[in-house]
Every structure is written in structure tokens, then in C-alpha cells.
Amino acid sequence: MRGEEFYRGVSRYLSIYSSAMGIEYMAVVRSARHALTRFANNVIHQNVSVERTTLSILGLKDNKLAVVSTERFDEDGVEEAFERLKEVLAVSKPMEYQFKFPLPKMVPSYAAYDEETAKADPNVRARVVKGFVERAEKESADAFGYFSTGEEEFSVMSSNGNFLYHLGSFANLNLVVSKNDGSGYAGWAGISMNETSFEDLAESAVSTALNAQNPVEIDPGKYTVILSPDAVADALGFFGWVACNGRAHEEKTGPSVKYLGKRVSQLPITVADDPAYEGIVPVPFDFFGHPRHRFSLIEDGNFARLTYSHGAALKYGKEPTGHSFMFTSLEDSFPINLVFEPGEVSVEEMINSVDRGIYITRFHYTNVVDPMELVITGMTRDGTFLIEGGELTKPIKNMRFNFGFFDLLKNLEMVSRETKTVASEYGLSVVAPYVKVHEFSFTSKSDH
Amino acid sequence: MKEALDFLEGSKAEYFDVRFESIDEEEITVENAVVKGYSIEQTQGVGIKVLYDGAWGFSATNRLSKDALLKAAKDALEIAKVSATLKKERVELSSEKPYKDTYRAEVAVDPFSVDRGKKVELLVEATRIMKKVSEIVRAEGELRFRKIKKLFLSSEGAEIDQEIIVSGGAIRAHAVGNGDYQMRSYPAGLEGDSAARGWEFIEEMKLLENAEKTAGEAKDLLYAEVAPSGEYDLVIGGSQMALQIHESCGHPAELDRVMGYEISFAGGSFMTPEKIGTFRYGSPIVNITADATIPGGLGTFGYDDEGVKAQRSFIVKDGILVGYLMSRETAAKLGLVSNGAARAHGWWSIPLIRMTNINLLPGTASFEELIGGVEEGFYIDTNKSWSIDDKRVNFQFATEVAYEIKNGKLGKLYKNFVYWGKTPEFWAKCDAVGDESLWHVWGVMNCGKGQPMQIMHVGHGTSPARFRKVRVGVKS
Incomplete structure (x- = not known):
């Protein structure tokens, strides 16, 4: 990695040209080394390592904004970037509200770096993959998935004196074990490889695949379901993006119009954006340097609050909440360290409580059908099981579901005390428990 | 260098x-x-x-x-x-x-x-x-x-x-x-x-x-009223057809996906090699090509990222599955040669098999004939939501607009339109494709695939097309 001093050097160049051209700025510099080993059919088929550093500058002059991104960090590169900013600002139009950059703020510091993980070489990743493959082969099964490690520096700087620097490491993976007509899944994400047991992950995926053999077909309809943490995390991502964005609320284009401030679950559940939560891959500040602390979205079963980006906060007279992560979409915000806090029952108790229902290992290709009710569709995959008399009795073929996220919360019966940390779409992580939900709606079935 | x-x-x-x-x-x-x-x-x-x-x-x-x-x-x-x-x-x-x-x-x-x-x-x-x-x-x-x-x-x-x-x-x-x-x-x-x-x-x-x-x-x-549920004839507009082709033909025809390289993420494909040349993908009027040579197509280039010259080949011919999108490695596994579909998002990405321009070739119907041939159904267009299973069979798509068709005439507007089905069954219901005057190569900028995720720009040439008795509406 380039080290903090490199970013301070970039900041000095930015200040020089900001003053010379009379352009205020916020800037984000990110430098990452991402390495990923991908495997299928028990062999490594893709093995990559990428180093990349980018500088994005949001320029402000006469209440007009422009963004220039470059990968040249020397004085000439920064000068050229400001020249471009100047050209674009000349043709831009003023914002409809007074835009200003925030003053520097104190930000929290979270443990986020594990050198062994950050520096892991291809041999380290191959050893993990080999473990997965050998476990699968022991059962005459095939392993598919990826294992990624790396490190990332993230620095925010501004013309009014802000300078923030964060260094983090990450590791994440997914594993599908497939045999005949059944498959199983395991996934994980964290800042250190040592936080998980690769053997346990392999065991989980293998045992699910073995139990998933010869699936039977059942009819679509409403069932009581137990959703795994992977499935819960998938749905939570949509909740964070579609339902918690303060801008959508102000424009009346999101489900918060109907549900904010209401009790959305009879259980005292809490869903938070929490960079301090154990196991999460934390981000301590946003692109505008706003600090990121625990921020509850659903509190004790009530839909309590929304995220506001820096732009949306200025526009709508709110406080920014530390969720601005796009210079090109200044009024949108989203929570990136989502945590669905654990409940009190065990997974075993949860399954035992189901007379007839369905256990879902994983969702596939989910998408929003109706944003106002946050209706989500998708398929089950990699291990869907019928629960009868409190036990998983037989595997079933995959089915398509359509459920309203707030219906799911309303029908929530139990939340497990066990949670898992799974990789999110942003390369970060989500912490989620198992949940039991009644009247979960399956609308069609697949052939496999 | x-x-x-x-x-x-x-x-x-x-x-x-x-x-x-x-x-x-x-x-x-x-x-x-x-x-x-x-x-x-x-x-x-x-x-x-x-x-x-x-x-x-x-x-x-x-x-x-x-x-x-x-x-x-x-x-x-x-x-x-x-x-x-x-x-x-x-x-x-x-x-x-x-x-x-x-x-x-x-x-x-x-x-x-x-x-x-x-x-x-x-x-x-x-x-x-x-x-x-x-x-x-x-x-x-x-x-x-x-x-x-x-x-x-x-x-x-x-x-x-x-x-x-x-x-x-x-x-x-x-x-x-x-x-x-x-x-x-x-x-x-x-x-x-x-x-x-x-x-x-x-x-x-x-x-x-x-x-x-x-x-x-x-x-x-x-x-507008919410669209009803049931089985209806559909005339699907060009931009929605592009999405339909993309999800239910383009992705499953990627040979790396067929060979399992994407299983842990986006899934596999129902288009397994033993089906080539015999599997009925759609009705006999369904002809789908992979063509990286169409002037101006978003999936057009001179050479793919393995140095293979841009070319045109059939994926579906007269309704039968006949080919794949291939890289040099995957083609060799089948004893074939690459048809130039290995593409990388940018310098930071390894080439994967990606769509080029995947096209439903034009038929003979005018727009009036497409609509005129429907007694009771909908003309739908503009994608709003999409999802398909890990073999690319069970799909559910939603569109922004649905216009009622009654006795061959376009009628009132409905909202929240959803249709669903299974890929080969759906394409078997295609009984008319719009003519060349209606054909357009739509550009899709955001096709995601792979880990690390790569976003590729691809094209889909298509005219509006008509499908009989498609399942419409879901109750959550």
C-alpha cells in the first residue's frame, strides 16, 4: 500500500490548485490490492491480483458542482484534474440549494487491519481452496466458489482542512458444493482470515449438498419458512437501499412513507448500520468525512430512522448521517455495515417449532418488483428443505418467491441468537441471524 | 512494457x-x-x-x-x-x-x-x-x-x-x-x-x-389500474425483448457458465452440450445470433480480448439450440474454435465469456399485424424488474407499461405488470416477430458477471414479438 504520507502529498497538491483556481473540493483517494482465487469443478480456473489507486475530486464553485476522477497523483496530474474541473464547472448549472462542504469532524477508529490477511499470497488462498476441494472430493462432489483477500486504503480530504485516512484488510469467500442433483452453500466475510474456520465452512456446504440429494417437488403457496443468515442478508440489502434512503422518503418514492415511525415487527428486533459491530468490515467515515457510528434503522421493532447523505441533508434540512458514498449521486445514501441483531432462540429450537415449513439456505437473483411495498422476488438455491414435525425431512426443488419486506417483518416469529457475517455486494459484510417467518409466499417452482 | x-x-x-x-x-x-x-x-x-x-x-x-x-x-x-x-x-x-x-x-x-x-x-x-x-x-x-x-x-x-x-x-x-x-x-x-x-x-x-x-x-x-393475473397473449416491445433475450438466451449460452465456472455466483445453464443441434429452444420462427460485427452495436468490436476476430454465429436456428458464446479455452474443451466472445471490463479484469450483440432476427409482421392478431392480451414494454433462476429457466420480469389489447386494438394503460414462465416453454409460444423496419439494436450498459464483478456493455438486436398464453401477475 502507499501509506498515509502519500495521501498527505496528494492533499498538498490539491490545496495548491484549489487555491490557485478558486475551486473548493472534497476528494476521495482509494488504493486497493485485491486478489481473488476462483475455482470450479475442483480446479482453480481464475486467479487474479489487481492493484489500483484512484482519486475522485468533487469541485464546488459558484454553487456549481463537478467531479473529475484521475489516476495521476503527481503535481501535473492534479493540475490537469483541476483544469478539467474548471472546464466542466464553466458549463454546469447551480444547485437548487446552497451546497457547502462540511467542516472537519472527529471520526472513530475501528480495528480493521490484519497484516496476514492483507498480504496473503496466492499460495495461502490455494491452500484454502485445496481444503474445500479435498473435502468435496471425499464425498465424490465438486467444489465451486472463490476466496479473496486484500487490503484497501481510503482517504478523504477537503479544501477546508479535512484529512482522514483509513487502512483495512478483508477476506471473503463463497463455496458451493454440488453432487448429482443437490448442492450446498457456505459464505463468509471479515477483516481477518483467522476469524473463521474454513473446515467448518466446507463441512457445512458438504453436509447441505449431501442432504439435498433427490429433491422432491412441492406446490407453491404460503409456508412458514426459516431463512438462513445469507438469505436474510440478501433481503436486508434491499431494505437498506430502497427503504432507508432519506431522499426517497422526502420525494415520497419509498416504503418509508408508509412505514417510518411505525411498529413493523411484533418482536423487539433491531437492525442497525454498525461499523463497530464484531466481525463487520468497518468503514469509519463517509466520502464527506462524516463520522460513522452505530445508527439504528429499526429499533425494538419500530422503523426508527433513515439515512441522509450530505447533499440530501443540505437539501431537506436534516443532519447528515454518515452514509454518503457517491459523488455522482449526492442526495442518495445507503447503510453499508448492516447488522440484524441476534434474538434469543437457537436455530435448533427454531426448526423444532415448525410443524410444516421450508428451510432456505440461500436466495438467488433477487430484485425489487414494487418499491413502495418493497416486494422482492427471487429463487431459492443450494439447499431448500421441507420441515415436518420440527425436523428437516427432505430436500425440495427450488421455488420462486415474491414477498413484501414489511410483510416479512410483520410475520416474523423468531430470531436466532446465532448470527453469521456474510459478504455484501460492496465487498463489505452484513451480519444476520436465522429468522422464522410465517406466510412466506412462493409463487412458482423450478425443475431442479 | x-x-x-x-x-x-x-x-x-x-x-x-x-x-x-x-x-x-x-x-x-x-x-x-x-x-x-x-x-x-x-x-x-x-x-x-x-x-x-x-x-x-x-x-x-x-x-x-x-x-x-x-x-x-x-x-x-x-x-x-x-x-x-x-x-x-x-x-x-x-x-x-x-x-x-x-x-x-x-x-x-x-x-x-x-x-x-x-x-x-x-x-x-x-x-x-x-x-x-x-x-x-x-x-x-x-x-x-x-x-x-x-x-x-x-x-x-x-x-x-x-x-x-x-x-x-x-x-x-x-x-x-x-x-x-x-x-x-x-x-x-x-x-x-x-x-x-x-x-x-x-x-x-x-x-x-x-x-x-x-x-x-x-x-x-x-x-391506471393494476394489471390483472391470468394467461394472456403478449406483444412485447423492443426494449423489453432485449432484456428477455439477454437473460433467457444470452447468459445461458455462455459456455463458461455451461461448464460450471459461474455456478457459485450467478449459476449454471440449462443449455448443456448434449442439447446442441437437437434441443427445441423456441418455435421455428425463433432465430438468435451472436454478432459482434453489426455496425454501431454496443457489443461490436474488431477483436475480442483474446485477439479473436469479431464474427457472427447462430445460437438458435429455426428454434433449435445450435451454438454457444465461446472463449478459446472453453471452445477447445468441445473441440471447437472460439467465436470471439471473451471480453474484459477494463485493464483490471480478466476476459470472461460475455455477450456481444445477441439478436432475435427480424420476422415478417408489421406492428399492426402483431397487435391485430391478439384478441385479448397486452402490449408491454420497458423493463422494471428482472429475475431468473440459476439454470436460466424460471424467470419473472416486470415492465413499466402494459397497454390492453382487445380484438386487435390497443386500449387502456395498466400498471405493475409482471409476467413469468420457463425459458423454452416461453419461447415456444412465440408466433410472430416484427419485421426489419421495427428492428433495433438496444444497448445494455450494465451486464454484471463474474467475481470480482465485471460490468460489460452488450447489444441486443430485436423487433417487438408476440407470445401466446403467457402467465401474468403474481400474488405475494
């Missing part, structure tokens, strides 16, 4: 290629006549792919110093050596002529030469027109331009220099009222339409001329 190339030449690598890419991007977003994002982005770097002892390694960097490039070459070699420790069989590549060539996409007006103020004014005016409708809370307009320069050098002697320019845009009206929220997009959903063309493509989109209609339809949707 000389040191890196010399190093690899001196190594025992069986094959290597070095791909330098320089990408310039310009994106403008206007909301309610205010510029909310004007972004200029430049990136350049090198991706190095090495085959050693029958296994792959890849390393990429945007540090372009001699030392950094040499390090990337060494890393790629070392990674390949590690990959080789977990192989069952050696990677073989289908044979390919090492071309030395230059390709320049044909562009009438370089969009980067167009006055920036003119671009801003176009969007400001389009959004101003849409905002005149009182129910519109957000009128959006966006333009994007990309200039991609690539230099591909391989150990086999290929030297290919390419330049591709991409232009695209969209307008969207977000309406709130009557206790509802609806969105209407033009000319297509998501990121609109794009092409490997210049500013002339933007002018042909006629964003200004369609702004009032787009906003009016968004408002009308607020007061």
Missing part, C-alpha cells in the same frame, strides 16, 4: 498476453433542470495473463512504471504456477491466427468533441419539459460517453490496436400522486439506450421530443 514482455518471453510460460487499456468517460446527470453530476474519468493500466504449466495467472496494475509492470508480469507468472498446483487437466486454447491489425469503430461525430454546454442544455431542457407535469417529483436525464483504447499483444504474435466509442443516454420521470409512485423511462429502462456510435446516436434518440410523452405516461400510470 518492454521489460515485462522480455521477462515473460524468457520465462517458461506457454502463452501470455498483455493488454493495455486507456478509458475516458464522461457522464452527465441532470435532475429537475439542475446539473447533479458532471463526471470526467480517466483510467489506464495493464492486465497481464499468463498460462504456465496448463493453468492461468492474471495480474493488473495502473502503475505504469517499468518496475511496476515488471512486477505485474512476475506476479501473473507466480499466480499461474500456484493455479497449476490444483489442476486436473491442462488448459488448451483453440487455435487462432495472431492478427496484426487496427480497428476503429465508425463514429460520425466524436462525442468528446461536442461542446459540453450543448450536452448540459439538452438534459436541462428535457428535464424542464418533464417537470411541467405537476406529479413529476424528479425528472432525470443522463448522457454517458466512453472512449476505449486497447492494445493487445500476445506471445503468439498478435498486435491489435482498437478504439471504440460508446454513447448513450436516457430520460426518466418519477411521478407521485394518488397514493402511488411510478416511473416512466425513455427510450428504455435502467440506463436507457447506448451504442458504439457518436453524438449522432444521441441526436437520433430524440430525448427532447419524447420528454412530454414520458412525463405524461408516468402521471397516467399513477391513475
Whole structure:
């Protein structure tokens, strides 16, 4: 990695040209080394390592904004970037509200770096993959998935004196074990490889695949379901993006119009954006340097609050909440360290409580059908099981579901005390428990 | 790059290629006549792919110093050596002529030469027109331009220099009222339409001329009835057909997906090799090609990122599955040669099998004949939601608009339209495809695949088409 001093050097160049051209700025510099080993059919088929550093500058002059991104960090590169900013600002139009950059703020510091993980070489990743493959082969099964490690520096700087620097490491993976007509899944994400047991992950995926053999077909309809943490995390991502964005609320284009401030679950559940939560891959500040602390979205079963980006906060007279992560979409915000806090029952108790229902290992290709009710569709995959008399009795073929996220919360019966940390779409992580939900709606079935 | 190339030449690598890419991007977003994002982005770097002892390694960097490039070459070699420790069989590549060539996409007006103020004014005016409708809370307009320069050098002697320019845009009206929220997009959903063309493509989109209609339809949707459930005949408009082809034909035809390389993420494919030549994918009028040679198509190029010349081949012919999208590695596994579908998102990405332009060839029906042949059904268009299972069979799609068809005539507007089915059953119901005058190559900018995720721009040539007795509506 380039080290903090490199970013301070970039900041000095930015200040020089900001003053010379009379352009205020916020800037984000990110430098990452991402390495990923991908495997299928028990062999490594893709093995990559990428180093990349980018500088994005949001320029402000006469209440007009422009963004220039470059990968040249020397004085000439920064000068050229400001020249471009100047050209674009000349043709831009003023914002409809007074835009200003925030003053520097104190930000929290979270443990986020594990050198062994950050520096892991291809041999380290191959050893993990080999473990997965050998476990699968022991059962005459095939392993598919990826294992990624790396490190990332993230620095925010501004013309009014802000300078923030964060260094983090990450590791994440997914594993599908497939045999005949059944498959199983395991996934994980964290800042250190040592936080998980690769053997346990392999065991989980293998045992699910073995139990998933010869699936039977059942009819679509409403069932009581137990959703795994992977499935819960998938749905939570949509909740964070579609339902918690303060801008959508102000424009009346999101489900918060109907549900904010209401009790959305009879259980005292809490869903938070929490960079301090154990196991999460934390981000301590946003692109505008706003600090990121625990921020509850659903509190004790009530839909309590929304995220506001820096732009949306200025526009709508709110406080920014530390969720601005796009210079090109200044009024949108989203929570990136989502945590669905654990409940009190065990997974075993949860399954035992189901007379007839369905256990879902994983969702596939989910998408929003109706944003106002946050209706989500998708398929089950990699291990869907019928629960009868409190036990998983037989595997079933995959089915398509359509459920309203707030219906799911309303029908929530139990939340497990066990949670898992799974990789999110942003390369970060989500912490989620198992949940039991009644009247979960399956609308069609697949052939496999 | 000389040191890196010399190093690899001196190594025992069986094959290597070095791909330098320089990408310039310009994106403008206007909301309610205010510029909310004007972004200029430049990136350049090198991706190095090495085959050693029958296994792959890849390393990429945007540090372009001699030392950094040499390090990337060494890393790629070392990674390949590690990959080789977990192989069952050696990677073989289908044979390919090492071309030395230059390709320049044909562009009438370089969009980067167009006055920036003119671009801003176009969007400001389009959004101003849409905002005149009182129910519109957000009128959006966006333009994007990309200039991609690539230099591909391989150990086999290929030297290919390419330049591709991409232009695209969209307008969207977000309406709130009557206790509802609806969105209407033009000319297509998501990121609109794009092409490997210049500013002339933007002018042909006629964003200004369609702004009032787009906003009016968004408002009308607020007061429209929710579409019913049942089985109906559908005439599916061009932009929705593009999505239908993309999800239910393009992705399952990717041979790496067929071979399991994507199983852990986006899934596999029902198009398994034993089906080639015999499997009935659709009705006999369904003909689908992969064609990277269509002038201006978003999936058009001179050579793919393995140096294979752009070409046209059939995936479905007369309704029968006949071919795949292939890379050199996957083609060799079937004893075939690549049809040039290995594409990388940028210098930082390894080429994967990606769609080029995947096209439903035109039929013979006029638009009036398509509609006129429906007693009771819907004309639907513009994608709103999409999902398909991990074999690419069970799908559910939603569209922004659905117009009732009764006795061969278009009727009133419905909202929240959803249809679903199974891929081969659905395509078997296709009984008419619009003629050549209705055919358009739609550009899709946001096709995601792979881990790490790569976003590719692809094209879909299609006319509107008619399908009988499709299942419509779901109850959650």
C-alpha cells in the first residue's frame, strides 16, 4: 500500500490548485490490492491480483458542482484534474440549494487491519481452496466458489482542512458444493482470515449438498419458512437501499412513507448500520468525512430512522448521517455495515417449532418488483428443505418467491441468537441471524 | 512494457498476453433542470495473463512504471504456477491466427468533441419539459460517453490496436400522486439506450421530443389500474425483448457458465452440450445470433480480448439450440474454435465469456399485424424488474407499461405488470416477430458477471414479438 504520507502529498497538491483556481473540493483517494482465487469443478480456473489507486475530486464553485476522477497523483496530474474541473464547472448549472462542504469532524477508529490477511499470497488462498476441494472430493462432489483477500486504503480530504485516512484488510469467500442433483452453500466475510474456520465452512456446504440429494417437488403457496443468515442478508440489502434512503422518503418514492415511525415487527428486533459491530468490515467515515457510528434503522421493532447523505441533508434540512458514498449521486445514501441483531432462540429450537415449513439456505437473483411495498422476488438455491414435525425431512426443488419486506417483518416469529457475517455486494459484510417467518409466499417452482 | 514482455518471453510460460487499456468517460446527470453530476474519468493500466504449466495467472496494475509492470508480469507468472498446483487437466486454447491489425469503430461525430454546454442544455431542457407535469417529483436525464483504447499483444504474435466509442443516454420521470409512485423511462429502462456510435446516436434518440410523452405516461400510470393475473397473449416491445433475450438466451449460452465456472455466483445453464443441434429452444420462427460485427452495436468490436476476430454465429436456428458464446479455452474443451466472445471490463479484469450483440432476427409482421392478431392480451414494454433462476429457466420480469389489447386494438394503460414462465416453454409460444423496419439494436450498459464483478456493455438486436398464453401477475 502507499501509506498515509502519500495521501498527505496528494492533499498538498490539491490545496495548491484549489487555491490557485478558486475551486473548493472534497476528494476521495482509494488504493486497493485485491486478489481473488476462483475455482470450479475442483480446479482453480481464475486467479487474479489487481492493484489500483484512484482519486475522485468533487469541485464546488459558484454553487456549481463537478467531479473529475484521475489516476495521476503527481503535481501535473492534479493540475490537469483541476483544469478539467474548471472546464466542466464553466458549463454546469447551480444547485437548487446552497451546497457547502462540511467542516472537519472527529471520526472513530475501528480495528480493521490484519497484516496476514492483507498480504496473503496466492499460495495461502490455494491452500484454502485445496481444503474445500479435498473435502468435496471425499464425498465424490465438486467444489465451486472463490476466496479473496486484500487490503484497501481510503482517504478523504477537503479544501477546508479535512484529512482522514483509513487502512483495512478483508477476506471473503463463497463455496458451493454440488453432487448429482443437490448442492450446498457456505459464505463468509471479515477483516481477518483467522476469524473463521474454513473446515467448518466446507463441512457445512458438504453436509447441505449431501442432504439435498433427490429433491422432491412441492406446490407453491404460503409456508412458514426459516431463512438462513445469507438469505436474510440478501433481503436486508434491499431494505437498506430502497427503504432507508432519506431522499426517497422526502420525494415520497419509498416504503418509508408508509412505514417510518411505525411498529413493523411484533418482536423487539433491531437492525442497525454498525461499523463497530464484531466481525463487520468497518468503514469509519463517509466520502464527506462524516463520522460513522452505530445508527439504528429499526429499533425494538419500530422503523426508527433513515439515512441522509450530505447533499440530501443540505437539501431537506436534516443532519447528515454518515452514509454518503457517491459523488455522482449526492442526495442518495445507503447503510453499508448492516447488522440484524441476534434474538434469543437457537436455530435448533427454531426448526423444532415448525410443524410444516421450508428451510432456505440461500436466495438467488433477487430484485425489487414494487418499491413502495418493497416486494422482492427471487429463487431459492443450494439447499431448500421441507420441515415436518420440527425436523428437516427432505430436500425440495427450488421455488420462486415474491414477498413484501414489511410483510416479512410483520410475520416474523423468531430470531436466532446465532448470527453469521456474510459478504455484501460492496465487498463489505452484513451480519444476520436465522429468522422464522410465517406466510412466506412462493409463487412458482423450478425443475431442479 | 518492454521489460515485462522480455521477462515473460524468457520465462517458461506457454502463452501470455498483455493488454493495455486507456478509458475516458464522461457522464452527465441532470435532475429537475439542475446539473447533479458532471463526471470526467480517466483510467489506464495493464492486465497481464499468463498460462504456465496448463493453468492461468492474471495480474493488473495502473502503475505504469517499468518496475511496476515488471512486477505485474512476475506476479501473473507466480499466480499461474500456484493455479497449476490444483489442476486436473491442462488448459488448451483453440487455435487462432495472431492478427496484426487496427480497428476503429465508425463514429460520425466524436462525442468528446461536442461542446459540453450543448450536452448540459439538452438534459436541462428535457428535464424542464418533464417537470411541467405537476406529479413529476424528479425528472432525470443522463448522457454517458466512453472512449476505449486497447492494445493487445500476445506471445503468439498478435498486435491489435482498437478504439471504440460508446454513447448513450436516457430520460426518466418519477411521478407521485394518488397514493402511488411510478416511473416512466425513455427510450428504455435502467440506463436507457447506448451504442458504439457518436453524438449522432444521441441526436437520433430524440430525448427532447419524447420528454412530454414520458412525463405524461408516468402521471397516467399513477391513475391506471393494476394489471390483472391470468394467461394472456403478449406483444412485447423492443426494449423489453432485449432484456428477455439477454437473460433467457444470452447468459445461458455462455459456455463458461455451461461448464460450471459461474455456478457459485450467478449459476449454471440449462443449455448443456448434449442439447446442441437437437434441443427445441423456441418455435421455428425463433432465430438468435451472436454478432459482434453489426455496425454501431454496443457489443461490436474488431477483436475480442483474446485477439479473436469479431464474427457472427447462430445460437438458435429455426428454434433449435445450435451454438454457444465461446472463449478459446472453453471452445477447445468441445473441440471447437472460439467465436470471439471473451471480453474484459477494463485493464483490471480478466476476459470472461460475455455477450456481444445477441439478436432475435427480424420476422415478417408489421406492428399492426402483431397487435391485430391478439384478441385479448397486452402490449408491454420497458423493463422494471428482472429475475431468473440459476439454470436460466424460471424467470419473472416486470415492465413499466402494459397497454390492453382487445380484438386487435390497443386500449387502456395498466400498471405493475409482471409476467413469468420457463425459458423454452416461453419461447415456444412465440408466433410472430416484427419485421426489419421495427428492428433495433438496444444497448445494455450494465451486464454484471463474474467475481470480482465485471460490468460489460452488450447489444441486443430485436423487433417487438408476440407470445401466446403467457402467465401474468403474481400474488405475494
